[in-house]
Amino acid sequence: MTFWLLRRVALFAVSLLVASVLVFALLRLLPGDVAATIAGTDATPQRLAAIRAELGLDRSLPAQYGSWLAGVLRGDFGTSQLNGASVSAELGRKLSVTAPLVLGGALLAVLVALPFGVLAAVRNRTFVGTGISAVSQVGIAVPTLWLGLVLVLVFSVQLGALPAQGFPVDGWADPGSAVRSLVLPWVALGLTEGAVLLRFVRSAVLGVLHSDFLRTARAKGLTRGQALRAHGFRNAALPVVSVLGVQLATLIVGAVVVERVFTLPGVGSMLVVDVGNRDLVKVQGEVFLVVAAVLVISLLVDVAHRLIDPRLREVR
Amino acid sequence: MRPLLWIPAAVVALAATTVACGTGGDPGAPATTATQAATPPDDQLDLGATVDVRLILEPVSLNPFSTSGVAVDQLLLDNVYEGLVSADTADGDKIVPRLATSHEVSPDGLSYTFTLTPDAKFHDGSALTSADVVWSLQQQIAPGSKGLRAAEFASVAAVSAPDPTTVKVDLKQRDTFLLWNLTQRGGIVYKKDTDFATLDAKDNGSGPYTIANWNRGADITLARNDAYWGAKPKNAKVVLHYIPEPSAANNAQTTGQTDVQTAADATLLQPFTANPGFTILRGTTTDKFTLALNNKRAPFDNPDVRHAFRQAINKEDVIAAYGAGIPIGGPVPPQDPWYTDLTGTDAHNPEGAKALLAKAGHAGGLAVTLDVPNVYPRAIADVLVSNLKQVGVTLTVRQVEFPTWLTRVFTNHDYELSIVDHAEARDIGNYAKPDYYFGYDNKQVQADYAAARAAASDGERDELLRKVAKQASDDAATDWLFVNQTHTVVRTGVYGVPSAETTNRFPLSGIAVGK
Numbered sequence: 001m002t003f004w005l006l007r008r009v010a011l012f013a014v015s016l017l018v019a020s021v022l023v024f025a026l027l028r029l030l031p032g033d034v035a036a037t038i039a040g041t042d043a044t045p046q047r048l049a050a051i052r053a054e055l056g057l058d059r060s061l062p063a064q065y066g067s068w069l070a071g072v073l074r075g076d077f078g079t080s081q082l083n084g085a086s087v088s089a090e091l092g093r094k095l096s097v098t099a100p101l102v103l104g105g106a107l108l109a110v111l112v113a114l115p116f117g118v119l120a121a122v123r124n125r126t127f128v129g130t131g132i133s134a135v136s137q138v139g140i141a142v143p144t145l146w147l148g149l150v151l152v153l154v155f156s157v158q159l160g161a162l163p164a165q166g167f168p169v170d171g172w173a174d175p176g177s178a179v180r181s182l183v184l185p186w187v188a189l190g191l192t193e194g195a196v197l198l199r200f201v202r203s204a205v206l207g208v209l210h211s212d213f214l215r216t217a218r219a220k221g222l223t224r225g226q227a228l229r230a231h232g233f234r235n236a237a238l239p240v241v242s243v244l245g246v247q248l249a250t251l252i253v254g255a256v257v258v259e260r261v262f263t264l265p266g267v268g269s270m271l272v273v274d275v276g277n278r279d280l281v282k283v284q285g286e287v288f289l290v291v292a293a294v295l296v297i298s299l300l301v302d303v304a305h306r307l308i309d310p311r312l313r314e315v316r
Numbered sequence: 317m318r319p320l321l322w323i324p325a326a327v328v329a330l331a332a333t334t335v336a337c338g339t340g341g342d343p344g345a346p347a348t349t350a351t352q353a354a355t356p357p358d359d360q361l362d363l364g365a366t367v368d369v370r371l372i373l374e375p376v377s378l379n380p381f382s383t384s385g386v387a388v389d390q391l392l393l394d395n396v397y398e399g400l401v402s403a404d405t406a407d408g409d410k411i412v413p414r415l416a417t418s419h420e421v422s423p424d425g426l427s428y429t430f431t432l433t434p435d436a437k438f439h440d441g442s443a444l445t446s447a448d449v450v451w452s453l454q455q456q457i458a459p460g461s462k463g464l465r466a467a468e469f470a471s472v473a474a475v476s477a478p479d480p481t482t483v484k485v486d487l488k489q490r491d492t493f494l495l496w497n498l499t500q501r502g503g504i505v506y507k508k509d510t511d512f513a514t515l516d517a518k519d520n521g522s523g524p525y526t527i528a529n530w531n532r533g534a535d536i537t538l539a540r541n542d543a544y545w546g547a548k549p550k551n552a553k554v555v556l557h558y559i560p561e562p563s564a565a566n567n568a569q570t571t572g573q574t575d576v577q578t579a580a581d582a583t584l585l586q587p588f589t590a591n592p593g594f595t596i597l598r599g600t601t602t603d604k605f606t607l608a609l610n611n612k613r614a615p616f617d618n619p620d621v622r623h624a625f626r627q628a629i630n631k632e633d634v635i636a637a638y639g640a641g642i643p644i645g646g647p648v649p650p651q652d653p654w655y656t657d658l659t660g661t662d663a664h665n666p667e668g669a670k671a672l673l674a675k676a677g678h679a680g681g682l683a684v685t686l687d688v689p690n691v692y693p694r695a696i697a698d699v700l701v702s703n704l705k706q707v708g709v710t711l712t713v714r715q716v717e718f719p720t721w722l723t724r725v726f727t728n729h730d731y732e733l734s735i736v737d738h739a740e741a742r743d744i745g746n747y748a749k750p751d752y753y754f755g756y757d758n759k760q761v762q763a764d765y766a767a768a769r770a771a772a773s774d775g776e777r778d779e780l781l782r783k784v785a786k787q788a789s790d791d792a793a794t795d796w797l798f799v800n801q802t803h804t805v806v807r808t809g810v811y812g813v814p815s816a817e818t819t820n821r822f823p824l825s826g827i828a829v830g831k
Contacts, residue, residue, distance in 0.1 A: 040384025
């Protein structure tokens, strides 16, 4: 396990380095730059050149990459070239919205997916099983955007029960109003993500139900429920944990649609705005930190796999 | 088993609800517009109120000296920072006193003397004196100035301060635009020796508000400056919520999250029309939606093709698709002193357009590409596609991000057709710049514009600028789709909301909330 973990951490470091090169290079393919955003329609070629020189945009790409990476290694992820905002501070502020949004949404997704997914598998080919399957298909097909709009119309505009959009100006200073502004986004995210997860839970449990080891357990005299609880769920959990990990990772930036519908100042919305302004130093710092977070999640998923599945622990 | 049945039923019910109460109104619904109720006396107002306002475009920086964007002007001009003079958007952009209580112009027009109010203070508590004004203007005229609007002060020879409340501006030549340019951000008075790079972290203007908080990507809070030298704001705080989505903005307004919704989508006003809870104000803007035709590139180097395109496009169709606006036919909106009605030039005439295209050798059809920033409604470009198809032109629409547009179209002039909202006020000078991205190069226009700037009187200037506008239209330098009319939705019980030109200058201190 120790050797495996060391190797896994080394892989993590290499992945981060590769990611840093990719993030830096891909952003440089975008047409337009931050000097154009600063000077706008008052720009003259001389003014643009002066701004580029001042911001160091006239240096070679390897030189720009080198100084950025040197900063990252010192723990300095840079500042916005437009307004001097610190990348790590900004990301922290946005994560105070996105992290609860994603975790709450994922929790709701699990609460929807686990019981109904298991039920759909156990009651496969009955009215209930087919019904759950059909509804989950609808859930996958429904765009989050649409669901979000409907939720707002019903619970905010019609019933006036919850805020229609936005996050409190003073953030979590008043936890009650912060939570209230996250309820509808959680539901929108939880139902659509839950529908996806439900399909995986259902097929994982179905797979386990037809496995040899479960039949053996039943032959030893266990009921189907006992066999599932003792042996089945642990095996079914493997693919589900993987999918949940991927879902969590993609949601950190992928919640942008929900953030947009509910005008939440989260990580996804911030990246869209920053890319739009070509504030590339800020974008690359933010993306780099998000990539690091995703890699950490995948590391944790691997560790979880090994804890769930003793067979993996024997593989070095 | 049974409880699960409600899920599909609920999905159907929700779908029905969207149809029943969707915010998407009838696009053709006429907007109810009204005048605002007069602001009651102070004893009937809640002077400690916080006003929540919806805006669209968030500024990228709080440094008005060197960062572009009308969102910066909208937020900061007259709210946080002030100039010697200001423009009254409610009164056709009349130039009005601000930090300078009065000014005198020498008979030869080469010297302006401003008398400052002795009471003005910066937010850090220090007095605003003529030394600050001199320093601020010198930052604009210094060689290699980083000031965004430095070019506007090319006529200024020297700025001096005979005493703490007097500023003298000497010109190299007459400049009929000087006062106007001083109302804009080039005229902002900063504290002497301000490091502009620090303005993002801490503002230091002299205006009625200070910046209390900026949640980037969400909102900016302005707090009343209780030490303000002039009339104090009628509200304690204003929270500017940057909500780009029109439907989210509508929901925020209908549910009371915002008191004022600026730039409401004209096709989505239904929830507020004939609703006693709201008033819809309609105001003029300087947002000229301009179709640039690259004069330096074939086929638009041929004036016949440019005229053909102007005649092919039905401006009424474009306005109907956008929701609100008025045709202008030239580069000047109606509220400017040098406006002249040019809508008769190249009026909608598909047959005339076809004939002109045939004359130019394109009888067999023509294919061109339109580059348009993706911030504008796609409906505008769709109208152009269908209008142009009727005269044999195949239009390919390329939606691009704004920085891409700035680089490709604005800087590199690498385009055929382009649409942009030229939101800046009084920017007719763009037609006198041969290097501008329009590629329009008419020596007479350039001479008339220069003469207008150096004219002996405003009347003479206005006459020359009318000539410039007419010539630009006669040459089909660009096409002008419409000038926007903006809708502001105000919650009943809120008073004093500006309704004109809200994208450029949005003075907040008169907004009041009734008790």
